[in-house]
Amino acid sequence: MPDRVEKGSKDPQQEKVGKITIEQLKTIAAxxxxxxxxxxxxxxxxxxxxxxxxxxxxxxxxxxEPKKKKELV
Structure with a gap:
């Protein structure tokens, strides 16, 4: 497991506080x-x-998938 982070990002789109692998994600999900x-x-x-x-x-x-902005027509 990666090092623990004290708290999440104030701006998660711009500032990333950590990274996990698919295997770590699967372990957490299980x-x-x-x-x-x-x-x-x-x-x-x-x-x-x-x-x-x-x-x-x-x-x-x-x-x-990243969210895509819908355009108003």
């Missing part, structure tokens, strides 16, 4: 699965990846 509102490890990984992204933690390789 541990948290009973507490999450999902039934598969893949769903749990996506939930944890979203939480990590909101804290400024990168996942290598990326799991989530």
């Amino acid at each position: 541990e948290k699965l009973p507490d999450l509102n999902c039934s598969t490890i893949e769903s749990a990984m996506r939930i944890i990846a979203g939480i990590a992204a909101n804290m400024g933690i990168d996942i290598d390789p990326p799991v989530l």
Whole structure:
């Protein structure tokens, strides 16, 4: 596991506070699965990846697609 970070980033889009691997993400998701509102490890990984992204933690390789802005026509 990587070193613990005291707190998440104030600006997670610009400032990253850490990085985890897919294997580390899978380990965390497996541990948290009973507490999450999902039934598969893949769903749990996506939930944890979203939480990590909101804290400024990168996942290598990326799991989530970046959000794209919708244009009003």
